[in-house]
Amino acid sequence: MTTFRLAHLSDLHLTPPARPFQWADVTSKRLLSRIAWRRKRHRHLEPVLNAITASIRERAPDHVAITGDLINFATPEEFEAARQWLTGLGPPSDITVSPGNHDALVRRDAPDAFAPWAPWLSDANEEAFPHLRRRGPVAIINLSSARPTALHLAQGSLGSAQIERVEAMLRSTGEQGFFRIVLAHHPVASGVVSNRKALTDMASLQAVLARAGAELVLHGHAHEAVLNRVAGPLGAIPVLGVPSASTPAGLAGEQAARWNEIAVSRDTKGFRVQVATHGVTRDLSVIKMGEYALI
Template identity: 35%
Template sequence: MTVIAHLSDLHIGPVPFPRALPLRLKPVLGWINWARQRGAHEAALLQRALAAVRDAGADHIVVTGDLIELGQDTEWRAAAAAAAALGPAGQVAWAPGNHDLYTRDAPVRIRAGLAPWLAPAEPCDDIRAHFPRLDRVGDVALVTLCTGAPTWLFSAEGALGAGQLARLDRLLAGLDRQRCLPVIAMHHPPYAPGLSRLKQLRDGAALLDLADRHGCQVILHGHLHRACRVDWQGAHGRIALIGAASASAAGHGHDDPASFNLVTVTRTPDGFAWQVERRPVG
């Protein structure tokens, strides 16, 4: 039996007003939006969530994005501390989201503060070059992707990009399916009925087609701030899209209250079985 703890959307605060010069419009507007919704995420809830995840005794932990809000240096220092508090980098995977890539200098800050959580890659401006990251954990091949990419004002879209999709294709093709169940983890859901175009994953259809060709059964995601499940039917089988609530959410508005998921994978005579348990934080 293999257990993966899945938490998401930490949105670590408090968020200082952007003071780097020259001031840029996107961080300023982002701070105003955060200030208007300041009670949506609570530091105390997040600390309880991190402690509960550690105490759950999972074999591995994956955080599906949005560690921070605006990507300022103080936020990244807090994010690195939170990631380290969960466990060693070899036991904690991270799938960057749109807030993690909020500004165009985000890759520099990420490599400075979270390098141990990145797979090796040639130096470049695109943090997606470090993904997919593969962690072999018992009966699970945990494949972490990056959907975070710089976007324009008022956009929370994501994109995997052709290069990352090609690397994922090769990675999945090389897995011994008799020995492991692939579990994909990413921030944006590849399919979410009714989601605004400005919040969607641009190449979600391509990801689903690829995952379907390789017989994947489970994709973990965040972004929606809801504990949810959508079953997507492909040509070769069904893929469960499992969303986690924000680990710091007070539960206002459309957000679910803070929780995390435990994904348990067991070996069966026919292959593998899996189940998901939601653990509330309160």
């Protein structure tokens, strides 16, 4: 029985590189976000992310899924720094990135369609989401809920065109017998985040999942380890989220960095899924925190 192993991490919030003063930033959402970053930057530390990624390299999964918020202010400098970071993590064919709200904080100066990260978004270098990547028994369906929003909002949306295409992808890959994993930054299950942070067209995506089905949905955004389920045509679909991959252990009110190792195997009875959770400790060790059967 062959096993396909997927690493899932999210919300890296890479330390932003220096950026020359821009008057345009003063009149955009970037100013408020930079003020918030100064107050909260102790929540996202590079040594913590380095420990998490070292743990992933040691485990050598078949693929890595990153569900958004690699950066903070969507500046050209950040996109380039994140591109270099992704290059150091591994080949683009082995890593899939689903962009987050911070990756699309504002439109001004930000690259169109997350262009610097194109090799990590899809196999065909297409601009329009969703993207489909087939890896062994797994079909990775990569959505983008990342949209610029007004001040004090961190909502996401997919749009009717993307939702329509996702239904076609789910149906075709399901008919072909793939284990379908949907990636999105914003939670797909209700009640995980407040309305100001929610996926605005969640109900439409849930309706598609109920009709077309999927085997697993992965997300970030909440900075929490959460397991929910949404309706599918043959039963409930697991929806799994992880904390930020750069948050140190010991912060009050914050879950320490974790990544999930998701093992997908198949036997005569169908697919089996085992999840192992790996979390960072105060001394920057990464330990196995638990393991459970998901399907």
